[in-house]
Amino acid sequence: MPYARVIVDIAASAIDREFDYAVPKDYPVDAVPGLRVQVPFGPRHIEGFIVALSDTTAVPQEKIRPLGRPLEERPAILPHLMDLALWMRRRYRCLLVEALRLLIPAEMRKGRVRAKQRNQISLAVLPQDARARAEALPARFARQKQLLALLAGGADDAQVRRAMPDAMPVARALEKRGLVRIGSVRALRTPYRALEMGQDAQHVLTAEQQIAAEAIFRGMDAERGAFLLHGVTGSGKTEVYMRAVAHALEAGRSAIVLVPEIALTPQMVQRFRARFGNRAAVLHSGLSQGERFDEWQRIRAGEVSVAVGARSCVFAPFANVGLIVVDEEHETSYRAENAPRYDAVEVAERRCAAEGATLVLGSATPSVARYYRALHGDYTVLHLDHRVEDRPMPQVQVVDMRRELAAHNKSMFSRPLQQAMAETLARGEQMILFLNRRGFATFVSCRKCGEAMTCPNCDVAMTYHSAEKTLKCHYCGAQLPVPDACPACGSKAIRYFGAGTQKVEQQLAALFPEAKLLRMDRDTTARKDAHLHILKRFAAGEAQILLGTQMVAKGLDFPNVTLVGVMAADTTLHYPDYASAERTFQLIAQVAGRAGRDVKAGRVVVQTYAPDEPPIALAARHDYQTFYAREIMQRQAGQFPPFGRFVRFLVVSAQQQRAAGQARALCKEIARVVAHDTHLASQVLLLAWMPAMLSRLEGRFRYQVLLKMLPDARNDALIDAAHACLNDALFDGCSITMEVDAQHMV
Numbered sequence: 001m002p003y004a005r006v007i008v009d010i011a012a013s014a015i016d017r018e019f020d021y022a023v024p025k026d027y028p029v030d031a032v033p034g035l036r037v038q039v040p041f042g043p044r045h046i047e048g049f050i051v052a053l054s055d056t057t058a059v060p061q062e063k064i065r066p067l068g069r070p071l072e073e074r075p076a077i078l079p080h081l082m083d084l085a086l087w088m089r090r091r092y093r094c095l096l097v098e099a100l101r102l103l104i105p106a107e108m109r110k111g112r113v114r115a116k117q118r119n120q121i122s123l124a125v126l127p128q129d130a131r132a133r134a135e136a137l138p139a140r141f142a143r144q145k146q147l148l149a150l151l152a153g154g155a156d157d158a159q160v161r162r163a164m165p166d167a168m169p170v171a172r173a174l175e176k177r178g179l180v181r182i183g184s185v186r187a188l189r190t191p192y193r194a195l196e197m198g199q200d201a202q203h204v205l206t207a208e209q210q211i212a213a214e215a216i217f218r219g220m221d222a223e224r225g226a227f228l229l230h231g232v233t234g235s236g237k238t239e240v241y242m243r244a245v246a247h248a249l250e251a252g253r254s255a256i257v258l259v260p261e262i263a264l265t266p267q268m269v270q271r272f273r274a275r276f277g278n279r280a281a282v283l284h285s286g287l288s289q290g291e292r293f294d295e296w297q298r299i300r301a302g303e304v305s306v307a308v309g310a311r312s313c314v315f316a317p318f319a320n321v322g323l324i325v326v327d328e329e330h331e332t333s334y335r336a337e338n339a340p341r342y343d344a345v346e347v348a349e350r351r352c353a354a355e356g357a358t359l360v361l362g363s364a365t366p367s368v369a370r371y372y373r374a375l376h377g378d379y380t381v382l383h384l385d386h387r388v389e390d391r392p393m394p395q396v397q398v399v400d401m402r403r404e405l406a407a408h409n410k411s412m413f414s415r416p417l418q419q420a421m422a423e424t425l426a427r428g429e430q431m432i433l434f435l436n437r438r439g440f441a442t443f444v445s446c447r448k449c450g451e452a453m454t455c456p457n458c459d460v461a462m463t464y465h466s467a468e469k470t471l472k473c474h475y476c477g478a479q480l481p482v483p484d485a486c487p488a489c490g491s492k493a494i495r496y497f498g499a500g501t502q503k504v505e506q507q508l509a510a511l512f513p514e515a516k517l518l519r520m521d522r523d524t525t526a527r528k529d530a531h532l533h534i535l536k537r538f539a540a541g542e543a544q545i546l547l548g549t550q551m552v553a554k555g556l557d558f559p560n561v562t563l564v565g566v567m568a569a570d571t572t573l574h575y576p577d578y579a580s581a582e583r584t585f586q587l588i589a590q591v592a593g594r595a596g597r598d599v600k601a602g603r604v605v606v607q608t609y610a611p612d613e614p615p616i617a618l619a620a621r622h623d624y625q626t627f628y629a630r631e632i633m634q635r636q637a638g639q640f641p642p643f644g645r646f647v648r649f650l651v652v653s654a655q656q657q658r659a660a661g662q663a664r665a666l667c668k669e670i671a672r673v674v675a676h677d678t679h680l681a682s683q684v685l686l687l688a689w690m691p692a693m694l695s696r697l698e699g700r701f702r703y704q705v706l707l708k709m710l711p712d713a714r715n716d717a718l719i720d721a722a723h724a725c726l727n728d729a730l731f732d733g734c735s736i737t738m739e740v741d742a743q744h745m746v
C-alpha cells in the first residue's frame with residue numbers, strides 16, 4: 001500500500017485531518033497504523049501518527065511527499081487503541097491528535113526521553129581460559145588481572161561495579177585483547193523503590209467475597225460483563241480485585257487497576273506488588289519522566305501483565321486486556337480537568353466492551369448516577385455488606401457544634417471529640433483528624449468593613465499561612481504579606497476566620513502537648529513521594545495523630561487507628577453543585593471507614609452545624625440505600641443527572657467584555673440553531689449564559705454557557721449541533737472549551 005494517512009502532532013482544529021504521504025519502497029520498518037513517523041510539513045519536519053494506509057490518494061502526484069523516518073521500530077499505538085482514540089474524538093469532541101497524545105507518555109514526543117542504557121561487561125572466553133590469561137599478564141596490568149579474576153569467578157554486574165567502581169576503561173582494554181565483551185542492556189528506572197514489597201497475606205475469602213469473585217470469574221470466562229461491587233469500607237474489596245487479576249493472568253490475559261490518586265493509596269500499590277511482584281507495573285503522573293517512560297515500555301513490550309495507576313493508566317498499552325478494575329469509582333479525580341476532558345471510568349467501560357474484557361467498578365459509596373444505571377441493568381451489582389471477620393462498622397457520633405457554642409466551648413474541638421482523643425491517646429492508639437479544605441481554610445478580612453483579602457488575579461479569598469505569615473492563593477499560587485491595614489477602608493482591625501490545618505495543629509499542641517502529630521496537606525506534600533514518607537512514619541507509630549485534608553480520606557488502612565474525627569462535615573454541603581449532597585455523604589462515609597479496620601473497634605466523631613441534614617445523618621448510620629432513594633428522587637424532580645445532561649462551554653478571556661460578549665453570542669447561536677429544528681428543541685431543558693462560579697482566575701475572566709438536556713440518545717445530535725456553533729468568529733481572542741456531561745460548574 002503506497003500511501004500513509006498521517007495525523008500531524010499539532011493541536012489545531014484547522015489541521016485536524018489526515019494528510020497523505022507516499023511510503024518509500026525501502027522504508028526501514030513496516031509502515032502500519034499506530035506508527036509514529038516524521039513527516040515534511042510545509043518547510044518543516046514534524047512528528048505525526050500513521051492512522052491508516054491506502055492504495056489511492058486524492059492528492060495530485062506532484063504534490064505527494066514521502067514519509068520521513070520512523071520514530072520507533074514498532075508502532076507505539078496498538079490498533080485497538082487507535083480505535084479508542086477515534087471513539088474519544090467523537091465522544092469528547094476533541095481533536096484526534098489530542099486523543100492520540102493520551103496514549104503515549106508525554107515525554108516520548110519530540111524524543112525527550114529514551115530508554116536508558118547501561119554497559120554490561122561479560123567474558124568473551126571460558127572462565128578457565130580467562131584465569132590462565134590473567135596469570136600470563138605482566139604485573140603492571142594489575143587492574144586488568146583483577147577484573148578478569150572477578151569475571152572468571154562468576155561476579156555479576158552489580159558485584160563488579162561494587163568491587164571496581166571504575167571498571168569501564170579496564171574492560172575496554174580487555175575488550176581489545178578479545179577477552180571480554182561489552183554489551184548494552186536496558187536500565188530500568190523503577191518507581192516506588194522507597195516502598196518495600198511487604199508480605200502478601202492471601203486470605204481465605206469470606207462467603208460474600210467468594211460469591212462476588214465467582215460472578216466476576218464467570219464474566220471473565222465469557223469475555224464480557226460489567227460489575228458494580230458495592231462493598232462497605234473494610235469489606236475486602238481489594239482482595240476480590242486481586243483474585244480477579246489472578247484469574248486474568250491464569251487465562252494469559254492482562255489487567256488494569258485504576259485507583260483515584262495513586263500518591264494517596266500507596267498501600268494499594270504495595271498490596272499488588274506484594275502479590276504480583278515484577279509482573280505489576282505502576283503508572284501515574286507523579287513518576288519521574290524516566291520512570292514513566294520505562295513502565296510504559298515494559299507494558300508495551302508485554303514484560304508485565306498488571307498495571308496499577310491513576311486516571312491515565314486506563315490507556316495502558318496492553319495487547320490483551322481481560323479485566324479493568326476501577327477502585328472508588330465515585331471519585332471525581334477520574335475525570336480529566338483539561339481537554340480532552342475524558343472520564344476514565346467511561347473509557348474503561350468502552351475498552352472492556354471493545355476488547356472483550358470484564359469491568360469491575362468498586363465503591364463503598366457508589367455514585368448515584370451509576371447506581372441508577374446498575375439498577376436499570378447496565379451493571380450487575382455485587383454486594384459485600386459486612387466487614388471481614390464480622391468486624392463491626394465504626395460507631396459514628398454526630399456532634400452539633402451550635403450546642404458547643406451555646407455551652408461556651410469556642411474551641412474547634414467539641415467536648416466529645418476532646419474526650420475521645422484523650423481516651424485514644426491514653427490507650428496508645430492512633431487517630432486521623434480530617435479537615436475539609438474546601439471553604440474551610442483561614443481567610444483574612446476586615447472587622448470594620450468586612451472586606452476579605454482576595455487574590456489580585458483570581459476571584460477567591462486568599463488563605464492565611466501562619467508559619468510564613470503570608471497570604472497564598474490556592475488557585476494561582478500568588479503570595480502576599482498580610483496587610484497592616486484594610487486595603488478598602490484603612491482600618492487596622494484585621495481578623496482571621498476559619499481554620500486551616502496549621503491552626504488546628506496549634507490548637508492541638510495546646511490541648512495535647514505530649515501527642516506527636518503528622519500533618520498531610522498541600523504544603524507538607526509538595527515534594528515527590530512526600531505522601532509516602534508521611535504515611536510510612538504514621539504506620540511506624542512515630543505519631544499518634546494524622547491531621548490532613550481530603551488526602552487522608554481515601555483508602556488508608558492502619559490497624560492501630562481507632563478514632564477518626566471529622567472537623568467540619570458540612571463544608572461541602574452548600575457548595576453550588578447539583579451533587580453536593582452526594583459528595584458530602586461520600587466524604588463522611590469514606591473518612592469514617594478509616595476507623596477500626598483491624599481487630600480493634602473504631603469510633604468516629606463528626607462535628608457539624610447541620611446534624612439533621614440527610615447526607616450527614618445517613619452517612620453516620622452507614623445507610624447508603626436510604627440516601628440513594630432520597631437523592632435519586634431529588635435528581636428526578638430537578639432533572640439533574642442521570643435524568644438530565646449538562647453540556648458546558650467555558651469562555652475565558654483577559655477582557656471581561658469580550659468573555660461576556662462571546663458567551664452571550666454563543667448562547668444566541670445555539671438557541672438559533674436549536675430553534676430551527678423542533679426535534680432538537682424538544683430536548684433542551686435549559687440554555688443560559690452566566691459568569692462561572694470562579695468568575696476570575698489567574699487574571700482571566702470566566703463565563704459559561706450551560707445547555708441542559710434530556711438524557712436521550714438523540715441528544716448526540718443536539719451536542720453535535722451545539723459543538724458546530726463553535727466557529728472561529730466566536731473565539732475572538734477567547735478560549736472556549738466544551739465539556740460534555742460536565743459535573744462541576746466551577
Ligand code: ADP
Nearest residue numbers: 203204205206232233234235236237238239388
Ligand atoms: P476495602 O477495600 O473493602 O475497604 P480491604 O480490601 O482493604 O477493604 O480489606 C480490609 C482488610 O481486611 C485488609 O487489611 C485486608 O487484608 C483484610 N481482609 C481482606 N479479605 C479478608 C479475608 N477474607 N479474611 C480476613 N481478612 C481479610
Ligand code: ZN
Nearest residue numbers: 455458473476
Ligand atoms: Zn490567584
Ligand code: ZN
Nearest residue numbers: 446449486489
Ligand atoms: Zn475595611
